[in-house]
Amino acid sequence: MTPPLIIANWKSYKTEKEAKLWLTIFKEHRELLLSKTVMLLAPYTCLSSLKKEIDALGLPIVLGAQDISPFSEGAYTGEINALQIREFASYVLIGHSERRRLLLESDELISKKVAMAKKEGLEVLLCVQDIETPIPEGVTMVAYEPVSAIGTGHPDTPENAASVITKIKQKGISYGIYGGSVTAENVRSFTEHVSDGVLVGSASLDPRNFLAIINHA
Numbered sequence: 271m272t273p274p275l276i277i278a279n280w281k282s283y284k285t286e287k288e289a290k291l292w293l294t295i296f297k298e299h300r301e302l303l304l305s306k307t308v309m310l311l312a313p314y315t316c317l318s319s320l321k322k323e324i325d326a327l328g329l330p331i332v333l334g335a336q337d338i339s340p341f342s343e344g345a346y347t348g349e350i351n352a353l354q355i356r357e358f359a360s361y362v363l364i365g366h367s368e369r370r371r372l373l374l375e376s377d378e379l380i381s382k383k384v385a386m387a388k389k390e391g392l393e394v395l396l397c398v399q400d401i402e403t404p405i406p407e408g409v410t411m412v413a414y415e416p417v418s419a420i421g422t423g424h425p426d427t428p429e430n431a432a433s434v435i436t437k438i439k440q441k442g443i444s445y446g447i448y449g450g451s452v453t454a455e456n457v458r459s460f461t462e463h464v465s466d467g468v469l470v471g472s473a474s475l476d477p478r479n480f481l482a483i484i485n486h487a
């Protein structure tokens with residue numbers, strides 16, 4: 271059995287200094303990290319120094335970005351493109367519901383981002399809210415995150431999550447991840463039979479909470 275993917279999504283939290291501090295705790299828990307596949311989706315501003323620290327400490331943590339420009343390099347003020355991300359990270363999260371809702375990202379924009387990421391060799395983790403959300407071509411890893419479960423303390427039931435993830439995987443998706451109010455207490459109910467891993471927001475910010483999730487997954 272492949273170990274579950276445990277993914278931290280820091281969202282717009284943590285300065286570079288705080289990010290480095292978070293990482294130091296993992297030095298003593300290398301064995302635990304090796305028992306799962308651990309990924310960290312960090313803000314752009316932390317990626318460079320996190321990569322240096324992870325490499326220097328030899329930690330088995332995969333780095334990813336939380337978004338990507340739909341454009342290649344060029345005159346696109348404020349955008350961070352695939353090549354810039356690829357210097358530091360191998361994954362990118364695309365289509366999180368917070369971006370769909372607050373920044374009005376459309377399915378069309380999201381599929382442009384996916385195409386750009388794939389073109390430059392980045393692995394994509396696409397967020398969908400339900401079974402109806404379109405999945406662009408080339409995506410193999412999907413996180414099902416019902417909006418009602420994000421940051422609310424009210425996760426989906428494992429039964430419903432299992433049913434949605436099964437349908438998503440029937441579309442040719444290799445990895446079906448669950449996200450929304452995952453904690454150390456409930457993580458097992460999702461990783462045991464329901465999903466190939468979990469996407470963790472709030473509970474990933476405190477390194478001890480995140481370690482407990484890795485431990486219990």
Ligand code: PGA
Pocket residue numbers: 279415419420421422423449450451452469470471472473
């Ligand atoms: P949450 O966030 O764990 O705080 O619910 C999950 C996410 O938005 O990815």
